[in-house]
Amino acid sequence: MTQFFNNIEPNVIDDEILQKAIEEKCPEDLGDIARKESINIKVVTEIQISFKNILQIANLWPLENLTKLQLDNNVIEKIEGLESLVHLVWLDLSFNNIEVIEGLDTLVKLQDLSLYSNRISTIEHMDTLQELQIFSIGNNNLTVLENVIYLRRLKSLQTLNLSGNPFCSEEHYRLFVVAHLPSLVYLDFKLVRKSTVRFLIKTLYFL
Structure with missing residues (x-):
């Protein structure tokens, strides 16, 4: 699942990458203004930095009012540098090289999280995400089906994607997940x- 982009040197999110992403996200007329004079970064609520060969998440702390962050299709190895983005409700880290779920503790407003197509082997460190409704962690390295039970603590979770993980080939995989969630x-x-769900609760499992 490792992502490579034509052997281009990996990047860290710097001022130039950030400014360009803001300009691209702004309406066309506002984008022109942003090119002439620096836009107030505190008014930015959405940003997309995809396909930029980003290795490390950094320098996002000024975007304190960000609600939507898209960092898919990079080479990110670690979830970090998001602590100040406490208003995030939507985070896309799909198609990267992340191995561990971490660095999300302060994102208590998060409703939609995608970690699809990374290298994650354990579902963990998500206890504070009590507003999470949509979670995609398909196409990772999850092998222990019982690890899904961890998600029971996320009381708002309604939509879950686990497809493409090794444990999906286990007999009764879907029944197990539905019974426990x-x-x-x-x-x-x-x-x-x-x-x-009613049948499983009544006849197969003691929940």
């Missing part, structure tokens, strides 16, 4: 039938 509405892009 009965509040799910969608699992791996498919609707979870409430009749199935």
